[in-house]
Amino acid sequence: MIASYRFGEEVLYVYDRANFEEAICYSVDPKGPAAFWACLFALSKVAELFDTVFLVLRKRPLIFLHWYHHAVVLVYSWHSAVELTAAGRWFIFMNYCVHSIMYTYYALTSMGFQIPRPLAATVTILQTTQMLIGVYLSISVAYLKWTNPIQPCQQSATNLGICFFIYATFAFLFLRYFIRTYISEKGKRKDKKDKTK
Structure with a gap:
């Protein structure tokens, strides 16, 4: 939660002082506090x-x-850290926020609290939304990078391709998980069965 707050300051700072292109194309100051939280x-x-x-x-x-998810994010995070990928500030901020909520949910359930099913679904909706925003941002960076050769975005084509692939597969997998768990008849039956235990 602290990281969400501290990195949120970076996001608000950039949002206040830059346009959309600059905000997703130019990286954090490697000597500034945001670099520490990115590390x-x-x-x-x-x-x-x-x-x-x-x-x-x-x-x-x-x-x-x-x-x-855990294996791929680990590899991509380090690949992006080496490049100081500019759009990473948005990916990091979203991830910090969603994980703050998700791990609070997990902590409460592990302590025996019965969390209403709609709240569990909300966590998955937040994760899916994060992935869809990641797809949107990677497409936006690609568009800006290849349509503005004078000031191309600070993200290599390789990293951008990896980014798009990862976020697209995550969006698909989280959406499929949501449908199977919260919408399909099988998921609803499992929930009713769990409530009778």
């Missing part, structure tokens, strides 16, 4: 791998979305 973000992706380890150790089912 912590990349390091947090290593810590998030322990989510997967705990699930495996507790013999909990591990869905493809979970391990794919």
Whole structure:
């Protein structure tokens, strides 16, 4: 939550002083405080791998979305950190915010609190929205990069391609998870079964 707040200051600062193009095309000051929080973000992706380890150790089912998401984000975060990818400020801020809510939800459920199903669905909606915004931003950066050769965006074509692919697959996987879990008859039956336990 602290990281969401601190990185939010960077986002508000840039939003207040730059236009959309500058805000997604030019990176944080590598010597400024936002760089510190961006570095912590990349390091947090290593810590998030322990989510997967705990699930495996507790013999909990591990869905493809979970391990794919953690593995790919770890690699992409480090690739982007090396390049100081400009749109990364938006990806980091969204991720910090959504993860603050998500891990609060997980902490409450692990302490035995019964969270209403609509709140659980809201977490997945936020994650899916984050991924769709990521797709939009990567398309926007690509458009600006290739239509303005005088001032191209600070993101390599390789990183941009990886970014689009990752966010598109995440959007698909989170949307599919949402439909299977909260909309399909199978997901609704499972919820009713859980309530009778």
